[in-house]
Amino acid sequence: xxxxxxxxxxxxxxxxxxxxxxxxxxxxxxxxxxxxxxxxxxxxxxxxxxxxxxxxxxxxxxxxxxxxxxxxxxxxxxxxxxxxxxxxxxxxxxxxxxxxxxxxxxxxxxxxxxxxxxxxxxxxxxxxxxxxxxxxxxxxxxxxxxxxxxxxxxxxxxxxxxxxxxxxxxxxxxxxxxxxxxxxxxxxxxxxxxxxxxxxxxxxxxxxxxxxxxxxxxxxxxxxxxxxxxxxxxxxxxxxxxxxxxxxxxxxxxxxxxxxxxxxxxxxxxxxxxxxxxxxxxxxxxxxxxxxxxxxxxxxxxxxxxxxxxxxxxxxxxxxxxxxxxxxxxxxxxxxxxxxxxxxxxxxxxxxxxxxxxxxxxxxxxxxxxxxxxxxxxxxxxxxxxxxxxxxxxxxxxxxxxxxxxxxxxxxxxxxxxxxxxxxxxxxxxxxxxxxxxxxxxxxxxxxxxxxxxxxxxxxxxxxxxxxxxxxxxxxxxxxxxxxxxxxxxxxxxxxxxxxxxxxxxxxxxxxxxxxxxxxxxxxxxxxxxxxxxxxxxxxx
Amino acid sequence: xxxxxxxxxxxxxxxxxxxxxxxxxxxxxxxxxxxxxxxxxxxxxxxxxxxxxxxxxxxxxxxxxxxxxxxxxxxxxxxxxxxxxxxxxxxxxxxxxxxxxxxxxxxxxxxxxxxxxxxxxxxxxxxxxxxxxxxxxxxxxxxxxxxxxxxxxxxxxxxxxxxxxxxxxxxxxxxxxxxxxxxxxxxxxxxxxxxxxxxxxxxxxxx
Numbered sequence: 207x208x209x210x211x212x213x214x215x216x217x218x219x220x221x222x223x224x225x226x227x228x229x230x231x232x233x234x235x236x237x238x239x240x241x242x243x244x245x246x247x248x249x250x251x252x253x254x255x256x257x258x259x260x261x262x263x264x265x266x267x268x269x270x271x272x273x274x275x276x277x278x279x280x281x282x283x284x285x286x287x288x289x290x291x292x293x294x295x296x297x298x299x300x301x302x303x304x305x306x307x308x309x310x311x312x313x314x315x316x317x318x319x320x321x322x323x324x325x326x327x328x329x330x331x332x333x334x335x336x337x338x339x340x341x342x343x344x345x346x347x348x349x350x351x352x353x354x355x356x357x358x359x360x361x362x363x364x365x366x367x368x369x370x371x372x373x374x375x376x377x378x379x380x381x382x383x384x385x386x387x388x389x390x391x392x393x394x395x396x397x398x399x400x401x402x403x404x405x406x407x408x409x410x411x412x413x414x415x416x417x418x419x420x421x422x423x424x425x426x427x428x429x430x431x432x433x434x435x436x437x438x439x440x441x442x443x444x445x446x447x448x449x450x451x452x453x454x455x456x457x458x459x460x461x462x463x464x465x466x467x468x469x470x471x472x473x474x475x476x477x478x479x480x481x482x483x484x485x486x487x488x489x490x491x492x493x494x495x496x497x498x499x500x501x502x503x504x505x506x507x508x509x510x511x512x513x514x515x516x517x518x519x520x521x522x523x524x525x526x527x528x529x530x531x532x533x534x535x536x537x538x539x540x541x542x543x544x545x546x547x548x549x550x551x552x553x554x555x556x557x558x559x560x561x562x563x564x565x566x567x568x569x570x571x572x573x574x575x576x577x578x579x580x581x582x583x584x585x586x587x588x589x590x591x592x593x594x595x596x597x598x599x600x601x602x603x604x605x606x607x608x609x610x611x612x613x614x615x616x617x618x619x620x621x622x623x624x625x626x627x628x629x630x631x632x633x634x635x636x637x638x639x640x641x642x643x644x645x646x647x648x649x650x651x652x653x654x655x656x657x658x659x660x661x662x663x664x665x666x667x668x669x670x671x672x673x674x675x676x677x678x679x680x681x682x683x684x685x686x687x688x689x690x691x692x693x694x695x696x697x698x699x700x701x702x703x704x705x706x707x708x709x710x711x712x713x714x715x716x717x718x719x720x721x722x723x724x725x726x727x728x729x730x731x732x733x734x735x736x737x738x739x740x741x742x743x744x745x746x747x
Numbered sequence: 748x749x750x751x752x753x754x755x756x757x758x759x760x761x762x763x764x765x766x767x768x769x770x771x772x773x774x775x776x777x778x779x780x781x782x783x784x785x786x787x788x789x790x791x792x793x794x795x796x797x798x799x800x801x802x803x804x805x806x807x808x809x810x811x812x813x814x815x816x817x818x819x820x821x822x823x824x825x826x827x828x829x830x831x832x833x834x835x836x837x838x839x840x841x842x843x844x845x846x847x848x849x850x851x852x853x854x855x856x857x858x859x860x861x862x863x864x865x866x867x868x869x870x871x872x873x874x875x876x877x878x879x880x881x882x883x884x885x886x887x888x889x890x891x892x893x894x895x896x897x898x899x900x901x902x903x904x905x906x907x908x909x910x911x912x913x914x915x916x917x918x919x920x921x922x923x924x925x926x927x928x929x930x931x932x933x934x935x936x937x938x939x940x941x942x943x944x945x946x947x948x949x950x951x952x953x954x
Contacts, residue, residue, distance in 0.1 A: 319765050386772045394765040424776040428783035432893070440873035441889045443787060448889070449798070449882025454790060458783050 218625070218722030236321035237725065239623065242306030244328050249303055252294035252335065259287040261685060264647075264678040270668050280664035281350035282365070286342065288353030289370065293377050294335050296608050297466065300473035301419075302331070302384050304615045305412045307623060309388065311716040311723060312406045314397025314732040319390040327383040334377035341369035352662065354463070357444040357455045361436045368437045371430040378423045378430075381469070385419030388412055397715070399734035406714045406738040407496050411476025414500035418465045418472070422508065426462035429455070453518050460511035468507040470604060471571075472500055474611030475542055478564045481618050482546050484712045485561035486553025487747060489739040492545040499538035506535045516587045525584045532582035539575055543568060558710070559633035563614035566641045570606025574599055577652065592662075595655030598648045606644060613640075613691065618710070620699055625721040627705045628698025636691035643683025650677035713744040763927050770931040774938050777901075781942055784894050788949060791886045798883015802891070803954025805870075810861040811951035814854050815943065821850030822940040825909075825933045835923040837916065844913050844929070847936065851906040858899055862892075894946060901939045908932050 219239050222231040232240055262283055266274050275283065310318055318324050342348040345366030351359055355374075360367050392413050396405070405413075432455075435441040442448035444455045483490040490496065512520060512528040546568055555561070577599040580586045590596060621627050654673035659666055666674065708717040715738075719728050736743040792799050828843035865888075869876030872889055880888075912932045915921040921928050 319762070320769060323769075382773075382776050386769055386776075389772055390765050390769045393768060394762055420772055420776055421779060424779035425783050428780050431897075432783075435893060439892075441893055442872065443791075443886060443889050443893065448878070449791070449795065449884075449886040450889075451790070451794075454787060458786070461783075 216625075216720060216722075216724075218720060219725045220722055221725075223725060234325070236317070236325050238306045238310050238317050238321065238324060239723065239727075241324050241328050242303055242308075243623070245298060245306060245331070246303035248328075248332065248335070249295050249299045252290050253299070256287055256291040256295055257685065257688065259283055259290065261681055263287060264681040266664055267666070267674050268678045269675070270666055270671060272664060275664060277664050278347075278350060281662075282342070282348035284662060285349050285352050289338060289349075289374075291604075292353055292466075292470075293374055294338065296470045296604055297381060298331060298377075298384075299470075299612050300477060300608065300615060301388070301412055301415050301469070302327075302381075304477065304612075304619060305384070305388060305415075305473060308619055308716055309409050309412055310391060310395070311719065311727050312409045312714055312738075313392060313395065313400050314715050314728065314734060315391060315395035316726045316728075318387050319394055320387050323383055324387055327380040327387070330376055330380035330383070334373045334375075334380060337369055337373035337376065341366040341373060345369060354459060355430065355433055356459075357433070357436070357452045358446075360433055361445070368434055371433045374430045375427050375434075378427050381419050382423045382427075385416035385423070388416040389420065392416075397732050397734055401734075403494065403497075404734055404737050405497075407479040407490065407493065407500075408473075408476035410497040411472045411479070411500045414504040415469050415472045415476075417501075418469050418504045418508065422462045422465035422469070425458060426466070429458040429462065432458070453515070453520070456515050456518055457512065460514045464511035464514065465504075465508045467603070468503055470608045472503060474567070474608040475500070477611040477615045477618070478546060478567050479542070480712075480714065481560050481564045481614055482549050483553075483739045484710050485556045485558055485564075486550050487556065487711070487741065488549060488553040489737075489741065490545070491548035491551075492541070493737070493739065495541055496545050499541040502538040503535060506531065506538065510535060513582055513587070516584050517591045529582055529584045533579065536575065536579060536582075543572055543575075558617075559628075559630055559637060560614050560618035560710070562634060562637045563610050563617060566637070566644075567607060567610040567614060570602055570610060570641075570644065574602030574604075574606055577602065590655060592660055593655035594651045594659045594661055597661050598650075598652035598655055601648045601651070606648070610640075613637075616695060619716070620695065621702075621705045621709055622716060622721045623723070624699040625704055626699055626702035627709060628695045628702055632690060632694040636687050636689075636694060639683050639687030639690065641687075643680045643685070643687055646680030647677050647684055648680075650674070650680060708746075711741070711746050713741050713746055714738045761925065761927070766927045766931065767934075770934050774934060777938055777942075781894075781897070784890070784897070785945070788890055788894070791883075791890065795883025795886060798881055798885075799887050800954050801881075802884045802887030803950060806891070806951050807861065807864070808951045810857060811947050814857050814861075815947045817850050817854045817857065818940045818943050821847045821854075822937055824850065825936045829926065829930055829933050832916070832921070832923055832926045832929055837923065840929075841913060841916050844909055844916065848906055848909040848913070851902055851909065854902055855899065855906075858895070858902075862895075891950060895950075898939070898942055898946060901942070905936050905939045908935060 219237060222235070232244060235241065262274070263280070266272075266280060306318070306324065310316070345368070346364040347366060349365045349367045349370045350363060351365075351367060355367065355371060360371075392405070392409060432441070432443065436444060442450055444450045444452050446452065479490060479496055510528055510532045512524060513532045516525050516529075546564075577595070580590065581596065581599060617628070617633060650673040654670050654677070655661075657670065657673070659670045659674075705721055707720050709721075710717070715728075715732055715734070716723070718732065741747040824843045824846040828840045828847065831837075831840035831843055865871065870888055871877065872892055877885055877888060909932065912921060912929055915928060
């Protein structure tokens with residue numbers, strides 16, 4: 207299955223056309239692989255910033271009382287942690303970085319449909335990111351509203367919320383353009399023979415994600431613009447003193463921001479779906495069910511937003527309707543989990559690092575998903591609303607889900623684009639420490655939340671000390687695991703052994719072209735004759 | 748997963764369907780952007796029917812109606828410009844896009860006078876006069892400024908797009924054989940028109 211790796215590897219797309227050199231060959235390139243790597247390194251940099259902020263929060267919470275930060279500083283740090291992690295890392299992380307890198311190759315295209323638009327969306331993303339970071343040091347100080355920008359506080363606070371909301375608007379626009387580009391690419395640029403039911407499931411997940419990006423993000427756009435307008439021209443449509451209604455803000459915000467969690471998780475699910483059959487050496491179980499469940503999650507996920515607002519004073523009927531709809535989302539999610547497990551069943555499993563991260567994903571995402579049902583049910587939600595239970599749940603889904611999928615994708619696909627392999631043993635150690643630290647860190651949060659500790663305070667009652675300390679200690683294990691993973695993978699990518707075109711034995715198109723891929727992805731236009739997981743027909747098994 | 752054919756990479760012709768699909772998706776996002784404001788309008792109208800009635804009575808239907816005519820005519824001229832270019836009448840097309848640009852500016856001038864009159868009467872966000880009004884009327888006027896303001900920005904952007912397309916036609920980059928950019932600009936302009944077609948009755952007619 208492995209092609210013998212030659213000692214010298216061709217540099218593929220790393221040799222820029224026209225011999226352009228230096229940073230200009232990257233930041234003005236319209237090659238989807240280069241843009242994908244630009245996104246990858248920028249999101250990764252912001253991830254590291256977010257991790258440091260998160261560690262700082264855990265340091266402060268190691269014991270009761272004010273230790274390192276004032277209350278105001280703590281508010282700014284958690285706001286920043288949320289904004290950086292959500293808008294700068296999780297949302298663009300997998301779709302914009304790995305979607306750009308892999309998706310066009312998976313469907314046998316030379317590039318995306320609108321390469322220049324693709325570059326523009328990276329530029330917009332960077333401009334938004336710079337504005338978000340500028341908002342910390344200018345104006346009235348770093349925003350302290352939390353990433354949700356709830357009114358009336360976000361309108362009244364003197365901190366620099368205006369610039370932060372504009373930044374979110376611009377980053378949202380960048381996401382819309384990426385989604386639009388992917389939709390047109392998947393509709394128009396599939397290689398001959400790449401029928402809809404032969405599209406790899408990662409690309410299917412991106413397709414569903416792109417629809418959510420295109421249809422939900424504009425609502426966030428108008429919502430943050432309204433905050434901006436309230437602050438700058440005083441338009442007051444959410445101000446009760448002037449006839450407005452603050453709950454309407456929450457509705458508009460969550461109409462986007464709930465679907466946004468599916469923008470975050472769907473591509474992650476796609477990564478896992480592509481990894482599991484390769485390492486189980488078995489065709490994926492229930493291909494069509496997984497593809498359709500992505501669309502079902504995108505659809506159902508768009509009509510459940512108000513479950514974030516159970517305690518906001520909505521009518522009981524609305525609460526019950528949104529609760530019911532929320533439970534419906536569990537069905538397509540469970541379909542995926544069952545299909546992954548069924549794919550592993552009786553497979554000849556090869557425990558390589560990408561699969562280990564994928565297995566962690568299944569466990570952590572399942573815990574996150576099931577605790578989501580506790581929050582989806584109104585009766586239990588009222589008790590744990592705004593406690594650390596919510597924080598724990600959210601991190602299980604977002605970090606345990608999307609975050610681990612991001613790391614799985616790094617270990618699975620990056621050797622393809624660098625043509626070199628990392629040290630697998632070190633990767634396993636990194637994975638083990640990350641998973642262990644993760645469980646200690648966030649399980650403790652859920653327990654302390656159940657005991658009644660509210661979120662977003664820099665201080666707490668002495669009785670919560672034990673689990674807070676456990677949680678902080680867990681964060682150190684997680685950080686060490688992350689460090690090992692990063693050092694190992696980047697040393698491998700630049701200095702490791704050459705891998706050949708198909709190190710894992712995958713049957714999707716990206717493994718049928720040299721590593722690293724040439725500029726136009728394939729030496730000749732591919733013609734697809736079988737499905738993405740039919741290893742026998744591909745001659746791999 | 749594939750057998751590769753040994754044809755070299757062929758030069759791809761421009762994908763018209765893809766370009767238009769992209770534009771339509773972009774128009775969806777514009778509809779949803781305004782959708783958030785239309786939701787606010789619907790909820791607040793249901794909550795304050797009297798306030799909205801009193802507010803609507805203070806708007807000048809002649810201004811609104813005049814602007815509706817201006818925009819409808821501009822949609823006609825841009826559609827004619829596309830047909831003209833398809834038929835190879837480049838100069839006529841250029842003149843018609845120019846007419847669209849002219850109508851866009853006319854609309855904005857009208858809007859300027861309409862807003863100035865309101866502001867002159869002390870009705871604008873944050874004004875003392877507005878703050879003394881009942882809550883329903885305040886929300887009405889705040890939404891009025893937000894929605895017509897955002898629409899006005901779109902008219903301005905549309906005018907910019909028309910100028911750009913005129914430049915492209917003059918340069919020959921948009922021509923009778925390759926006119927998808929003009930078509931997409933026309934689609935965008937129709938959307939700007941369409942949003943006004945909803946704003947006009949909601950603010951000037953039904954109240």
